[in-house]
Amino acid sequence: MTDSAPVRFGILGPALARAADGSALPIGGPRLRALFALLLAHAGQAVTVERLIDGVYGDQPPEGAVNALRSQIARLRAVLGDAVSSDPVGYRFGGDPDEVDVHRFERLARAGRTALGHGDGARAAAVLREALSLWRGPALADVRAAPFAGSLTVRLEELRVTALEDRIEADRQRGAVADLVPELRELVAAHPLRERLRAQLVSALAAAGRPAEALAAYADARRVLADELGADPSPALTAVYLDVLRGQPGDKPSGVQPAEKASGVPRTLPATVADFTGRGADLTAIRQALGAAAGGGRLAVPIVAIAGRAGMGKTTLAVHAAHGLADRFPDGQLFAGLHAGGPHPVDAAAILERFLRMLGVHGGDIPAGVDERAGLFRSLLADRRVLIVLDDVGDEQDVLPLLPGSTSCAVLVTSRRRLAGLAAATVVELGQFSPEHSLELLGRVVGGDRVGQEATFARTLAEQCGYLPLALRIAGARLALRPHWTVRQMAVRLVDEERRLDELVHGGMAIRASLSLNHDALSDPARRLFRLLAIPDAHVFSGWTAAALAGAPVDTAQEALDELVDAQLVQPILPGHGLLTQYRFHDLVRGFARQRLAADEPPVEAATALGRMLDAVLALTRAATGPQMAAEVLSDHSRTPAWSPPPMLVDAVTEDPPAWLEQERPSIVAAVHQASRADLSEVGHALAEAVHPFLSLRAYRDDAQAVLTAALDAARRVGDRRGEAVMLFTLRMDVPDVHDQEGALRDLARTEALFRQLGDRHGTSLSMRAQAFVAYRYGRTTTALQLFTSARPEGRDAEVAYILQIEAAIHLLHGEPAAALTSLAEALDIARTSQKPRVLAQVLYRTGQAHLAAGDHESAAGPLRDALAVAGQIGDTSGEAHVLVEQARVELRRGNPEAAHALLEAARERAAGAHDRLAEGQVLTAVAELDRTRAADSLRQAADRFRSVGSLVYEAQALVALAEAQRTSGDEAAADATRTRAAQLVDRMEPALAARLRERL
CATH class of the missing domain: 1.25.40 (Serine Threonine Protein Phosphatase 5, Tetratricopeptide repeat)
Structure with missing residues (x-):
């Protein structure tokens, strides 16, 4: 299809280089291939030296990185000749871009899309096939470990799948539809969240004369896409589904176009439902109240409060209205569920933390108190047009801290009660649907023809559902997923009083009957799992939780969980790796599950299931935090757990521990509180201890304080001395927040006494060391020195080296550099054999400080250089900042102010990146010297x-x-x-x- 030269160079697969005669050229080792690939990715453009070094070495380039790069460029030139050339800012690959597979692929993909837009399906299909034929395997297959490769691989894979979607659309345009079904099934399995592929599959099945399978494919899409996290079927995908229902497949392009790039503006609204029905007057009232918010001229923040009983569709209306108003609020839409109708409502402090993070505030900069957070939130919104949606609010006090101060913003609230106390708020009270709207909604969910053919029974069904939108949706979904059922069959099932509780007629509790229908149709294992899933307090749970609660093999538990998903009793909201997939209950379904738990599960069995779940959470949290964080573990590990996760699950968690901990953080925090409320102190304090390093690292200060306090209270209630000691120690060792010297010393003395009673020498030593550290920070240096000496254990482990370097720091404060160097010589000897790189870096840093204090800046340079290298190897950004400050002082003593300035700028950058205020202060003191x-x-x-x-x-x-x-x-x-x-x-x-x-x- 093109006159281009043959492809000679490539990264769409393993790195490729060919000579003019087609013979392969050897590129060399991993770093040389990475350099080659990075130049190819920017063929025709100059790439700076800094970008090349970052791309090959990442954040830890070796000394002499520029010279190493020059050497590698010379080796590339020896293989590729003049294709690689110098540039004033760096280097470039100067060959013909069309000889590079990635650039030819992008050119052909654009040409194919242009032809597709012009309706030339035959040319588009041919050009796109040629583009896709350039792929020889996964992009950058043999250089994926290179620092630059991650983001580029994601981008290229996105382009490849988009080109595949375009090629499929081109084949559809030229009439080759039926042959696409097998390929589309495979692609949908590989990319389950690509709505365009799912729309193309639905359309292809329908065009192939397989409408039942098309409807099933759409139903599968609805199950996979998360309702409340913005993953409902989009209007485009729903339009294809409606075409199938109308018997009009294949009349229009069958897909969702690729999404626009994210703008950085927070847009957290859940997706609106495609079958939204009725509520026209209510929508008009909301739009009139909020639509002019962006125009100014108001004296108060526009607020609309939607009130109504459970099941009336308050959330659905609010989300639908918010989407319709999105263009009036271009600076973002923020959504939060307060879960006031559930057993564990979310407080304003937690929501403000989440909103502030979405608005770009780092966790370390989020204030501690609700009032301070609310003030910062209002300040950030002062010049913005943002819509805030607060769902399931309990009362006016829940809303007040979350209100913006700017009248350019607006607030939409849902509640089960009328919030008359919100000044100047427009109240929209929802009643039940009319019979006409109920039938319309059923028709949209089930299919208009199907409802029309059984109109009498459809009206009966709507009446039995109490004309409640959620009940109608659940009943309709059951019919939609079972094409072989008639509407009459569903209506007859609801006539049975054993299946349809009185609440179905009386409104507020109407949905229980529909839930009972789903529940009663489950297998015994699925019914038992359903009620056990009501045990966790967290609003969201993962697949592995099901296995732990049921005490069953993971495959068996997953089968039961899949049955619950099919019955629409639980919703998958975050697809993940097998058992890491996350699910949730609707609040009403959760309440029903709790009723079934109380009625059907013996209390002893429920308590046992809770124990299994907590042990699973603890084991996985320890697996995730162990390799990442060198926390002092003081809890007892000897207890035999009630349930242990299988190796496959542990492996899945440890593939990316920080990501797993971030995803599971709310569940882990909830588990600590639940264990503490149940007086399960042993597992509660162990879990709090395990998750605390992660919470501190990510600046989740509220959660960190809360889990430790809850576990401490439980330990004291049940007389768990170890639990009390561990929690009190961990609370007081959150050193950056220690301002109460006397209280800290008192509590740490208590932990020391408890550990002595338990015969725990390690805990005793740590408690003494902690007291010494607090005294040291508050200027009680002589006391600290005595405590450190007493706390020093026998032997030559890393803890001894750590204490010796702190003792050296005290000697330096006292003006005794010689004594400091004596302690550090012993500490360095121990640290080098301790296999604790963080301690080694600290000892080297302190040694450099001591030489500087002694006036020997040349002797200081070596230890500081080594300290910086070790800190860099372990990713200790704060440590690097501190070392760079001392290196700047060395250069200042050498008479090199320019070098000192450069080092301080690097230190300032690292301190700011780590949000380390102590390091920032040290940088500023050195700037004052310079x-x-x-x-x-x-x-x-x-x-x-x-x-x-x-x-x-x-x-x-x-x-x-x-x-x-x-x-x-x-x-x-x-x-x-x-x-x-x-x-x-x-x-x-x-x-x-x-x-x-x-x-x-």
Whole structure:
């Protein structure tokens, strides 16, 4: 189809290079292939040296990376000749782009899409087939470990699947439809969330004269796409389905076009339902109340409160209305479910945290209190047009902290009660559907012809459903998934009073009858699993939870869970890796499941199932956090769990531990609270201890504090001394938030006493070390030195090295560099054999500090260089920041201010990236040494940073230096005020340190 030269170079498969005669050219090892692939991906464009180094080495380039790159370029040129050339900013692959498979593929794919848009299906199919033939396997197959490969592989795979979709559409245009079905089934299985592929499959089946299979394919799409997370069938996919119902397949393009790129604007509305029916007057009222919000001229934030009984369709109406108003609120739409109708409502603090993260606030910068969060939220929305949807609200107090301050925003609320206390709110009260709207909804769900053929029985069915939208949807879905049932059969089933409870007629509890129909049709294992799934407090659960609750093999549990999905009693909301798939109940279904649990499951069996589930959560959380976080584990591991996850599940979790922990965080946190409420202290405190490092790392401070406090309370209630000790220790070792010195020391003394009672030498030592560290931070350095010496265990393990380097830090504060170097020599000898790289990095860093304090900056350079390398290897960004500060001081002593400035900029970047305020303060103190003209401002900021993390010693040092800078600049009044503040801190310190600081005041 083209006159292009043969493809000689490629990355659509393993890296490919051919000579002009077609013979293969050897590229070399992994890094050389990665460099070659990166240049090919940008053929015809200059790639900077920095981009090439980042692409080949990532965040940890070796020393001399530029020289190494030059050497590799020379090796590539030896193989490829002039195809690789130099450029003022870097290097480029200068050959013909059409000789490179990826560039030819993109050109042909664009040409095919253009032909498709012009209705030339034959040419489009031929060109797209040629494009797809260029793929020799997975893109970048032999360089996928390269740092640049991940994002590029995702992009190329997206282009490949899009080209496949276009080629299928081109084949449909030219009439080759029936032959597409096998290929589409395979593609849908490989890409279950591609709605365009699913639409093409539905259309192809219908065009092939297989309408029943087409309807089943659409039903399968509805099951897979998550209703409440924005994954309902789209209007385009639904339109194809409706065409099938009307007997009009194949009349229009059968698919969803590729989505536009994300704009960064938060848009978290769930998808609206395709079969939305009625509520015209209510929609008009909502649009009139909120539609002009963006226009200004209002004195109050526009609010609409939708009220109505359970099952009336409040959420459906709110989401549908919000989508219709989206263009009026271009800065985003935020959605949150408060679950006031459930046993564990979500509070405003948690929702504000989620909203702030969506608006770009890092977890470490989110304030602790509700009022502070609400203030920040209002500030961020002050100049934006955002629609906020709050679903299932309990009362007015739930809403108030979540209201924006700007009248350019608007709020849409749903509640089971009339929220008369919301000032100036427009209230929309929902009643039941009319019989006409009920029949219309049934027709949209089941099919208009099917309802019309049995109109009498359809009216009876609507009446039996109480004209409630959710009940009608559930009954209609049962019919839609069973084409062999008649409407009469469903109506007859509801006549049976054993199947249809009185609440079906009386409104509020009407849905119970429909749920009973689904429930009664289940197998015994599925019914038992259904009620057991009501045990977890979390609103969302994963597939593995089913196996743990049932105490069954994972395959057996998955079969029962799939049966519940088919019965629409649970909804898959986040497809994952097998048992990692997540599910949820609708609140009403969850309530029904709890009733069945109370009625059908013996309390002893329910308690046993809870124990199995908690043990599963604990085992998987430990598996996920163990390899990633070097937490001190003080809980007892000797207890035999009631249920252990199979190796295949553990392997799935440890493929990407941070991702699994992020996904499961709400469930793990809920499990800690549930264990604590049930006084299951042993598993509760072990689970809190296991998840705490992750919560701290990701700045989920509220959750971290809450799980530790809940587990501590439970341990104290049941007299669990180990649980109390472990939780109290972990609470007080959240060092950056320690501001209560006396309380911290008191609690840590209590943990020491408890561990001594238990005969736990390791716990005792850690508690003493923790007390020493708190004393050290608050200037009680002599006491800290004594405690560290007492806490030092026998032997030569990493803990000894860690304590020795802290003792060295105290010697440096006391002005004793020689004593510090003596301790560090022993510490370094131990650390090098400890196999604890973080401790080795700390000892090397402290050794460099000690040499600097002794006036020997040349001896400091080596240990600091080694410390930076170790910190980089283990990804310790905060550690790198601290080391870079000391390296800057070395360069300053050498008389190299430019080099010092560059090092401090690198340190500032790393400290900011890690949200490490202590490191930020150290950077600012070093900046003050480098630039005396900015010293006062830098030191003022440094003191603020140190105060924010409760470091009295560093704050005092910064204030002493600030007073000196102010005095030097002639600002005696400011210097006097700063000296007064510094003296107040110094007076709280012990004599050895206080005396040194007073000398400078």
